[in-house]
Amino acid sequence: MKLPICSFDAKIGVLCPKCELKLRNGELTRTDVDISFMLAKLVGKLPLLDKITLKRALEVDGEIVLLLGQGDISLIRSNPGFVEELQTALGRRVWLTEGESDDRKFIESLIFPARVMTMNTVWLPDGSKIMKVNIPGRRTSKFPIDLEKVKRIVKETRGIDLVVRFER
């Protein structure tokens, strides 16, 4: 598995001086390191992890957000059950998206399996960005995604304010 820390460090659970320095100067966060250690331990149990790249990890309200490499989301979706097993192993809800994809794809991965109908970007005079996302259909109590959580994740990772609407 490709991690933001060296694979040797991940294996032994200790950071080398180089990664330690990255952590101290803010290139890596404590969460990046902790989640890297956790995932490295799970590779034996969940071999798909070995094909995945972790770019960054963060925690939002005690839930885990993994920013992955390009192509990783479709790889994971072609392996049903993987996300559930990962969540069980980590004991927490895990959100997955690709760290370097464009805003639309980034948000679509978080909202999956719901679909995005349209997405518009609005720039405010102060330079901040709002994205208006329309989801087809009516919002019911069965809607599977915690949209408030998605909004927080998008704000924390990309600095974008999301406005979600359901449209029929």
Ligand SMILES: [Zn+2]
């Ligand atoms: Zn290292």
